[in-house]
Amino acid sequence: MTLLTSLPRGYRAIVLGASGGIGSAMATAIKGDMNCSELIELSRSKDGLDVTGEASVAGAASRLEGPFHLIFCATGGLTIDGVGPEKSLRQITAETMSRQFALNAIGTALVVKYFSPLLPKKERGLMGFLSARVGSIGDNHLGGWISYRASKAALNQILRTASVELSRTHPESVLVPLHPGTVATSLSEKYSGGHERTAPDLAAANLLTVLNGLQPAQTGQFFAYDGSSIPW
Template structure:
């Protein structure tokens, strides 16, 4: 059973994108932690939160009262409006690429802008975001998936930059992008290529375990579900 031992007894958690496969599992796992005092779940389908719309994000935050010791953003998209990842440069569509950036990059920036003020100022606070190993520039040996890769690389840079600023106001905070592995959700179903997929509950536990174990000095780095650091 998960135990977020680095957080105080009765800590409050917030999950953004809680209606998705991983987001829903994160909410369930956190509710099962006896140390957790409250889990607040936000999503487009459940509460109307659209992370690509600044007014929607601002309104969601205005309705909340902090602090939250743990905030996890589980939003993201690989296939958006029926358009999946490109296999070659010839398949690039400006509209499809903009939609990838709107959700994966701009959405991350807006969540970071509006939700980081809800973290504790002097206590330990954790903030995790779903990224993907394919967002690593140094680890890219296959090509393809250009828009998705680039949007996740942008997500990583946004969080790296945010971590530097956050360290000045919240010295005990950790904010990181996390690679969940190949998880048995609708996002990965068409693209798993026969590879073994992890159940959402297991993936959620892995992600929270990694986040729980990070020190403030590791804020802004990029980690995988097994705790290993991924190159940029």
């Protein structure tokens, strides 16, 4: 099976957060793509990658030699150190908010800083990050989850800004945040509210399909698993 038909034959790929629910499904899907010649899987549990630590991210990137045509970052967290999203303003704490930003926003910035140079400069390259629809400011009608929402909104802005710079040095590349939908992983288990959840393998296939169809003119935009655009 060939999933990423828009990438060169024998493309190379990296999945960060490859031990998580979506990350592991993404890695499995890419390994099953006959067009892929090499996949690098990075995660905290497999090799100690800590996206909140600059030295860790820089070291992981420095051990790799590009180009890599596909880089997917599946790191992130909703419940961190046992603390879930706030239900009201009264539950906000500086410590919880700082942890959300360290993982979801600052971690994203560090990955972009050190891994985007591994994309091909003149060939097509794809770099996707897990975001969430709740990070949309324009689509926020329910409130709550302030730290998580804000950290994902920051992630989106980081990628939007980085995409402008990347388009100058890597004009054929696409850098985007992606909403995977409600996926049947440990992250969403307590918060799905009985709503139907997508199996990780289907979610991974959906995200790869979206990435495969994006053009350089769409870099820096925010997309859902079905290819629809999400407002900032």
